[in-house]
Structures are given as structure tokens and as C-alpha cells.
Amino acid sequence: MKTGGHPSNRRLRIEFLVSLAILLAVAVLPAIVKNAYWQGVIVVSMYFAMLAIAWNILAGYTGQFSLAPATFGMIGAYSTGLLAYYYNTGFAIGISAAIIVSGLIGLVLGRIVLRLRGPYLALTTLSFAEIMRLVISNSIDFTRGDLGLNVPGIFQDRLPYYYMMVLVLLIVQVGLFYLLRSRAGLYLRAIRDDEIAAASRGVRIVYWKTFAFTLSAAICGLAGALYGHFAQFVSPELGLLQQTGVVISMVVIGGLGTMVGPLIGALLVYVASEFLRDVGNYQLVVFALLVIIFARFFRAGLWGILLALFGIRAPRPVAVAPAAE
Template identity: 35%
Template sequence: MSDAYSAAGRARWWGILAAACVIAVLPLVFRDSYWRTNLIVCALNVMLAIGLDFVVGYAGQLNLGQSAFYGIGAYVSTLLIMRLGLPFWPAFVCGVVASALSGMVLSLFAVRLRGHYLAIASLGFAVITYQVLLNWISLTQGPLGIYGIAPPPPVGLPGWQIDFTDLANLFYLVAGFALLSYVLLDQLVRSPIGETLTAIREDEVSAASLGINARLWKVFAFAVGTAVAGGAGCFYAGFVGTLVPDAFFITESFNILAMVIVGGMGTLSGPVFGAILLTVLPEFLRGIGDLRLIVYGLALTLVVLFMPGGIAQALRLARDRLMRASSRQTAGAKP
């Protein structure tokens, strides 16, 4: 058993190393600004999807307010930079903390709710947040938005300066944080914390009978998942240079949830593939005009109907079939 666990652990780290290599190569393959922009959007969506999957897929808490925490991180960091003159990285930390605290506040009020009731409460929080961003004009500029947001400041190294106005460098930064977020969440879900959250998701009453404080762990899950969304929001502001409330409308929450469902809830790696697919697919379908919406919707429907476990399930099935075929060939080759 220990050998199996160690082999699985080595496979995970090899997978993470492979992901790092892919991240390093992608800007070298896609050199035009259009696709480099899409690469950055993919990295942002990966952060949003894995943060939501930690709450929905592992803790079993249906959060439909992820767009709100995305927006809170973006606006808090931007306002601290532009109004108070705070440097980017301290403002980044404040944006992440503000999103995490907001998630904790929501979970404290909604901790008694489950299923559809929690979904409605979190959706209501997203609507309230959107209305605040839209109508608090003296602070957020309302529908006019905040313009002229600078990207993260350059990082100086001996004989070399990394300028984040370069889309390739900005992609490396955002994708690096996305990979770091994935590694941290992966370590959490494979630790006793992950087992605790899974126990709460499967049967909260039984978990409570074992002495697990379900309310406390729900708050923890919300804090972690929304902190990742807040980090994505901080990078988003510096990436686009403009903040408008419509970027964080409730439809964004459903888009993020679709990434998790298509990828496979409760897998972490699945939402990564789901985020990439649902970010890139509309771009490939752009050439067919409005028909792309029909094709996009049909693709989502087919995935949900025929692959309820998402892309992660399909990859597992393909891997198992290859392993069985390989073992049969090996057995047949023996005299």
C-alpha cells in the first residue's frame, strides 16, 4: 500500500513538473499578442476554477458567488494602489485577504444552509456585491469603471529586468501563481484536512458524530477557495488595465461553475482542463459567428450527459483501458 501511495505521489510531482514545462514553452509557441492574451485568461480561469472546486468538489458547498470574490480582490487591490499609493504586492496580499474574509463572512451566515439554499444565499451575495460595485460611484466609478491600472511592477535581477508589460512575462507570473495555487490545494486535499472535508461532504451528520466541527471546516474551505479567486482578481486588474462591474456579473459565477463541472468536480486536475477548454473553445468557434453559441452549448450538454464525471473521468477511463490493453499484451507475449 505504501509503495502504491509513493508511486502515486511521484506521478503527481512528475505531472506538476510537466505542467511547469508546458507553461515555460507556451509563450514561445504562441508569439502573437492575441493568443498570449488568451493564455493569461486561461491561467486566471484555472485559478478561479480550482478555488471553486475546493469549496464545491471537496467541501460539498455549492458556492455561486465566486465572481463576487473575484471582483473583491480586483477592486480592493486596485483602490489601495490608486487611492492610497500602496505598492502592488502589499495591495495584492490585501486583495487576497479581503476576498478570504468576505468568503468567511458569507460562510458564517450561510453555514447552516445546504444545497440549493446555500446556492441561493451565495448567489444573493454575488448580486449584492455587483450592485455595490455598480452604485458606489464615489469609490468604484460605477459603470464608468476605473482606468489606467498599471500591471505589476518590474522585477529587477542582476543584469536582467522582468517587465510585466510584456504579455509573455505576465503569463509566466499568472501561470506560476496558478500552478502554486494548484500545488497548495493539492497538498491540502491529500492531507487529513482533505479527508475531513470529504467526510463533511459525504455525510455531515456522521462527520459530526466523529467529533468533526463541520461549521469550522466549511468556513475554512470558503476562506481558502475565495482567497484563490481574490488572487486571480488582483492579477486581472493589472492585466486588463480597466475595471468595470460587468466583468464580475453573476454570469461569471456560472461560467466558472461550468468549468468545474466539465472538468470534473472533486479532482482539482479536472477543473484545470475544464477552464482551459471553456476558455479556448469559444475562440476556435469564433469564425462561425453566432452558431458558436449553439455548438458551445451542445458541447457542454454532451459532456454533462455522457461524461458526468467530466474530463477527469474520461482521462481515467482512457488510462485504465490503456493499462489493461498493455497488461494483456504483456501476458500474451509470455511463453
């Protein structure tokens, strides 16, 4: 199907090009930022960007509000970590296993929560997140519990990690762009805007909702595995609800349901939080406050504000009749 002329695809193309430009800027950044510590900060911010992008596929494009992105990151990190710990597998097998394991768990969870919406979905995924974290931190014999696991690194230097993250982010963004401009992308957004209407026009709700859940979980798992090899250490703290809070705040500040939002949100929020850490650990206070302000008054996020400055209107939510209560 030819969809090139549709206005939402024009906006998608703009977002895609801008996100490529941002990634290019990040790629040349090491020429200016030579400090290994700050390069490490940007690597971690790219880990969060992957989680944010993955969560945005679910929450922003499919309308499924999960509270478990950090949990899937933790699952991915532990998949490769445990394989390396017990079987001494290389990172290639470990990372592939991380994608498959978290994708499969995402598939199962996605199937289970199919019928749930809004607060019910949030509560179920929150319980799932807490159960997974408690199980990992309590299975001391198998995972070493809260002590965490040491994970072998891949490279000696910071810079190869840096470019590995840039490359993976690039692949994810390109894949997402082609997904969103295909029929599948339209189906996902149709489900987000009105599930019943989409079903009545023949969209396979079960299939596409499960697909989005699996894809999102697999990307989170990939991000977690890469992070684990970079930090050379994984612990149940990766799956704390506060981590999910950080991911959500990045997407909301950047712009929910856009391709640029999670990327600029993650990079800005994480790098800014490093500065705030120096001032006295105020980062979470500031970001929670920013999220509330953005959600309350600037629902389109930073990207929406930027578009408005250039005279391009932010996507308007479809007006629906008040829900029958």
C-alpha cells in the first residue's frame, strides 16, 4: 500500500530524519567529550534511550501502558549475565539469548494482559515487575541475590562500547521507522486510538497487541544485555520501579508517541541528571516535578514544543465521546 502522502507519514519522516541527525551528533560527540567518565554517562543514557524507545512503542504507539520496561531490561541483563556466569558463553550468544528470553517472557505477559486496559494493565505489569525483582533478589543460590553478578566485558576501552550503542540505537530507529510507516504501524496506532473501531475494520487486535508487547520486551532485553556487558555488573536494582519511573519521565518530557521524544528525553534527562547529582542528588525530585508539569501542561513534550515553534502542530488526540460509566 502506498502511504507516502499521508500527513502522519510526513511527520514521521521529519521525526526520523531529526532522530538520525541526533544520533549523528552523538556519534561525533567523542571528538569534543574526551573525558572517559562523561563518555560513560552518554553510554548509560543510550541504554535508557533504548528502554524509552521500547516503552514508547507500547505506550505511545499502541496505547498499552506497561510499568515493566526496566524489568525487561533486568531480565535481559540477567540472561546474558547468568549464561556467562555458569557456562562462560561469549557475549554474542549471551546477547542473542537476552533478546529471545525477554521477548518470550514479553510474549507470554502480552498474551496474559491482552484484555486489560488503563489502570488494570498498569497494576498487572507493576505486580509482574515486583515479582520478577523479588524472585531474582531472593533466589540467592542461583542469582547471588542482591549481591549482583559480575559480567565479563566485551571491549577494553570506552569508545567501542560507545559506538556499539550508537549503532544499535541506529538499527532500532531505522527498524522502527519502517515498521511505523508500514501497514503494521497503522494497525498499532489504530488500536491505540480506538480498539473497538480498529477491530471492526478487521485489524487483528490480539496479534498486533501481542506483537507490540513482544517487540518492546525484546528491545528492552537487548538494552539490558548491552548495559550488563558495559557495566560488567548486574543487580536486581536494574528492575526497581524507580528505574521504570525514570524511563517514563524521559518519554513524557521528550514527547510521548513520537520517534524523537524518547531519544532527546533520554539523552537530556540522563546527562542533566549527572549535573544535578553533583549539585546534591536532586535529580529525581526535579524530574518527577518536570514530568508532572509536562503531563499537566505540555502534553506533547519537548518535541511537541519544538514542532510548535516551527509552526507544525502536534498530533491532536482524536476526540471521543465521554466514556459511558
